Amino acid sequence: xxxxxxxxxxxxxxxxxxxxxxxxxxxxxxxxxxxxxxxxxxxxxxxxxxxxxxxxxxxxxxxxxxxxxxxxxxxxxxxxxxxxxxxxxxxxxxxxxxxxxxxxxxxxxxxxxxxxxxxxxxxxxxxxxxxxxxxxxxxxxxxxxxxxxxxxxxxxxxxxxxxxxxxxxxxxxxxxxxxxxxxxxxxxxxxxxxxxxxxxxxxxxxxxxxxxxxxxxxxxxxxxxxxxxxxxxxxxxxxxxxxxxxxxxxxxxxxxxxxxxxxxxxxxxxxxxxxxxxxxxxxxxxxxxxxxxxxxxxxxxxxxxxxxxxxxxxxxxxxxxxxxxxxxxxxxxxxxxxxxxxxx
Amino acid sequence: xxxxxxxxxxxxxxxxxxxxxxxxxxxxxxxxxxxxxxxxxxxxxxxxxxxxxxxxxxxxxxxxxxxxxxxxxxxxxxxxxxxxxxxxxxxxxxxxxxxxxxxxxxxxxxxxxxxxxxxxxxxxxxxxxxxxxxxxxxxxxxxxxxxxxxxxxxxxxxxxxxxxxxxxxxxxxxxxxxxxxxxxxxxxxxxxxxxxxxxxxxxxxxxxxxxxxxxxxxxxxxxxxxxxxxxxxxxxxxxxxxxxxxxxxxxxxxxxxxxxxxxxxxxxxxxxxxxxxxxxxxxxxxxxxxxxxxxxxxxxxxxxxxxxxxxxxxxxxxxxxxxxxxxxxxxxxxxxxxxxxxxx
DNA sequence: TCTGGCACTCGTCACTACTGAGTGCCAACT
DNA sequence: AGTTGGCACTCAGTAGTGACGAGTGCCAGA
Numbered sequence: 001x002x003x004x005x006x007x008x009x010x011x012x013x014x015x016x017x018x019x020x021x022x023x024x025x026x027x028x029x030x031x032x033x034x035x036x037x038x039x040x041x042x043x044x045x046x047x048x049x050x051x052x053x054x055x056x057x058x059x060x061x062x063x064x065x066x067x068x069x070x071x072x073x074x075x076x077x078x079x080x081x082x083x084x085x086x087x088x089x090x091x092x093x094x095x096x097x098x099x100x101x102x103x104x105x106x107x108x109x110x111x112x113x114x115x116x117x118x119x120x121x122x123x124x125x126x127x128x129x130x131x132x133x134x135x136x137x138x139x140x141x142x143x144x145x146x147x148x149x150x151x152x153x154x155x156x157x158x159x160x161x162x163x164x165x166x167x168x169x170x171x172x173x174x175x176x177x178x179x180x181x182x183x184x185x186x187x188x189x190x191x192x193x194x195x196x197x198x199x200x201x202x203x204x205x206x207x208x209x210x211x212x213x214x215x216x217x218x219x220x221x222x223x224x225x226x227x228x229x230x231x232x233x234x235x236x237x238x239x240x241x242x243x244x245x246x247x248x249x250x251x252x253x254x255x256x257x258x259x260x261x262x263x264x265x266x267x268x269x270x271x272x273x274x275x276x277x278x279x280x281x282x283x284x285x286x287x288x289x290x291x292x293x294x295x296x297x298x299x300x301x302x303x304x305x306x307x308x309x310x311x312x313x314x315x316x317x318x319x320x321x322x323x324x325x326x327x328x329x330x331x332x333x334x335x336x337x338x339x340x341x342x343x344x
Numbered sequence: 345x346x347x348x349x350x351x352x353x354x355x356x357x358x359x360x361x362x363x364x365x366x367x368x369x370x371x372x373x374x375x376x377x378x379x380x381x382x383x384x385x386x387x388x389x390x391x392x393x394x395x396x397x398x399x400x401x402x403x404x405x406x407x408x409x410x411x412x413x414x415x416x417x418x419x420x421x422x423x424x425x426x427x428x429x430x431x432x433x434x435x436x437x438x439x440x441x442x443x444x445x446x447x448x449x450x451x452x453x454x455x456x457x458x459x460x461x462x463x464x465x466x467x468x469x470x471x472x473x474x475x476x477x478x479x480x481x482x483x484x485x486x487x488x489x490x491x492x493x494x495x496x497x498x499x500x501x502x503x504x505x506x507x508x509x510x511x512x513x514x515x516x517x518x519x520x521x522x523x524x525x526x527x528x529x530x531x532x533x534x535x536x537x538x539x540x541x542x543x544x545x546x547x548x549x550x551x552x553x554x555x556x557x558x559x560x561x562x563x564x565x566x567x568x569x570x571x572x573x574x575x576x577x578x579x580x581x582x583x584x585x586x587x588x589x590x591x592x593x594x595x596x597x598x599x600x601x602x603x604x605x606x607x608x609x610x611x612x613x614x615x616x617x618x619x620x621x622x623x624x625x626x627x628x629x630x631x632x633x634x635x636x637x638x639x640x641x642x643x644x645x646x647x648x649x650x651x652x653x654x655x656x657x658x659x660x661x662x663x664x665x666x667x668x669x670x671x672x673x674x675x676x677x678x679x680x681x682x683x684x685x686x687x688x
Numbered sequence: 689t690c691t692g693g694c695a696c697t698c699g700t701c702a703c704t705a706c707t708g709a710g711t712g713c714c715a716a717c718t
Numbered sequence: 719a720g721t722t723g724g725c726a727c728t729c730a731g732t733a734g735t736g737a738c739g740a741g742t743g744c745c746a747g748a
Contacts, residue, residue, distance in 0.1 A: 689748100690747105690748085691746105691747085691748075692745105692746095692747090692748095693744105693745090693746090693747105694743105694744090694745090695742105695743095695744095696741105696742080696743085696744105697740105697741085697742075697743105698739100698740095698741090698742105699738105699739095699740090699741105700737105700738085700739090700740100701736105701737090701738080701739105702735100702736095702737090702738105703734100703735085703736090703737105704733100704734085704735080705732100705733090705734085705735105706731105706732085706733085706734100707730105707731085707732080707733100708729100708730100708731095708732105709728105709729095709730095709731105710727105710728085710729095710730105711726105711727080711728080711729105712725105712726095712727085712728100713724105713725090713726095713727105714723105714724090714725090715722105715723095715724090716721105716722085716723085716724100717720105717721080717722075717723095718719105718720085718721075718722095
């Protein structure tokens with residue numbers, strides 16, 4: 001019960017802060033949201049939330065601001081999906097329906113997405129590269145280090161050293177090798193990544209078959225190597241002018257982001273792996289792989305015809321953003337684009 | 345003599361202002377440059393320069409700042425070419441020499457140019473579109489209005505209405521038509537534009553053959569229509585992070601520029617037509633076609649193998665920029681790129 | 689034509705005091 | 719135990735003030 005109210009307080013803080021861009025205090029909070037308690041009570045809750053790391057004060061005696069952790073909780077448990085209005089849906093479909101070819105679809109999507117979210121939009125071109133995995137080899141160097149070799153149909157060879165979290169026997173390794181081979185061989189890269197993650201289950205817990213994260217380490221390394229190979233992928237970026245709204249915190253926030261926008265490899269990493277079927281991935285601030293982008297979040301999802309996750313699209317913006325609205329916009333655009341690809 | 349000194353003063357003001365980003369006063373001026381006169385004298389000169397519109401004061405009792413007109417004069421008559429150092433030349437060639445294909449050349453050029461100038465670099469891909477002019481028709485609607493029809497080998501048709509500055513006879517029109525046809529038919533677009541401008545000379549002055557700008561109006565309209573058709577041209581942009589240095593004047597300067605950078609058609613217009621052979625075009629502030637970009641300048645030049653102006657490259661930056669340095673960087677990069685295209 | 693001098697303007701900076709939003713804590717209340 | 723009102727305290731932001739100095743325009747004299 002108090003627990004519930006504390007979460008309501010957190011939700012209110014996030015919503016207010018996103019709307020006003022100013023630290024929000026206890027009094028304003030009870031006024032603007034109908035929590036039926038006094039400011040003092042809210043203050044106590046806030047103190048607890050701060051202890052738990054969900055909010056912080058920019059300086060003593062100012063309102064509270066959500067932390068990354070706070071946004072995370074908000075996104076995971078507190079946000080209610082904000083459905084697109086009929087008008088918005090109509091706007092989306094009419095905007096995309098005029099597209100004449102693939103290039104046009106992507107260009108329009110980027111523009112649409114950046115206008116809907118008022119953020120920087122990023123759309124990866126659907127995978128056309130048909131390069132496949134020809135072979136994977138795992139060579140044990142020591143019991144806890146192995147070399148993963150990836151050979152692609154294009155003839156490219158990629159080697160990675162894997163430090164294992166535990167020692168592994170030759171038998172177990174052979175087992176793993178055959179599993180990996182079966183999952184990946186002959187697949188195009190995008191599929192191989194997905195199948196690897198799905199088809200090679202982690203053996204959990206203790207016992208004779210315990211795994212200690214070895215599988216995980218190997219699979220992730222391989223997937224990473226494959227993702228790198230998507231780097232010849234094309235990407236479209238739009239709405240950079242929305243960065244002008246950052247206003248403050250310029251050198252710290254906008255500059256690294258502008259740099260990232262030119263490094264398409266970086267962008268691909270940011271977008272992450274494609275997930276499909278309405279699942280929108282949110283990466284908040286420092287959760288991402290780049291320190292300089294600690295104050296930016298990524299909202300992305302996969303898209304493609306017949307629910308194949310061919311590519312990824314999404315937006316990049318400040319951690320302080322309207323997550324529910326952005327997420328539903330991203331999801332809606334992904335759906336419409338997928339449908340169009342279905343038809344075309 | 346005083347005239348000479350006044351120009352020296354202007355040059356000094358531009359140089360100091362570009363270096364310091366602060367309005368420059370009379371005293372600082374005589375100290376930092378060895379003009380052998382007193383501050384009072386300089387003040388008098390400055391008053392004149394201000395009357396003539398070359399400089400202005402941001403507020404009473406502050407130093408002077410060059411106007412667009414001032415920069416123009418500086419660029420045209422006062423700037424001494426700043427040659428590239430040997431080290432810079434080496435850096436340029438080694439940076440570009442590693443390029444493997446056309447895409448790579450363009451990508452590297454953009455990066456190089458933005459790093460050299462610390463501005464936003466724009467490189468147009470060399471014309472690959474081989475679409476040619478199939479036919480041009482000029483139809484008189486009234487004696488002073490005609491319809492220009494442009495038919496391209498791709499099958500596209502472009503119509504433009506031309507308001508003539510004077511009436512024109514059927515004979516003169518037939519003459520013009522045949523000239524235009526001869527110049528343009530069968531040419532690829534880039535060449536057609538150039539040949540049109542060269543081969544259809546304006547008949548000047550009064551007399552039986554006087555032209556009153558009719559030729560000019562027609563040629564420019566046609567050229568414009570053709571330029572529009574280059575709009576499927578690809579463009580590479582780089583170094584947008586350098587915009588972070590603008591710091592102040594954000595919404596007024598950076599936002600429109602960011603928007604322009606995404607509108608490749610706009611960028612093409614900004615870069616303007618390719619000029620070749622070491623000629624670097626400088627467009628300062630409001631001289632350009634876009635009001636919102638009144639505080640940005642464009643420094644561009646053409647490039648291409650064997651001195652054919654296949655495409656344009658250049659930079660976009662604040663009017664307050666180091667013109668000599670930027671111009672020589674742009675020219676140097678254009679030369680090296682041209683040479684590489686020559687070899688490849 | 690140039691120069692030195694002088695009065696004047698006005699932006700900048702450092703300092704002060706004030707205000708007000710917001711907090712934490714405590715004692716009292718339900 | 720949880721909630722509330724009250725109170726003292728903190729501290730960013732906001733004038734207001736005065737001194738400072740860079741810079742100007744103008745004028746009389748060299």
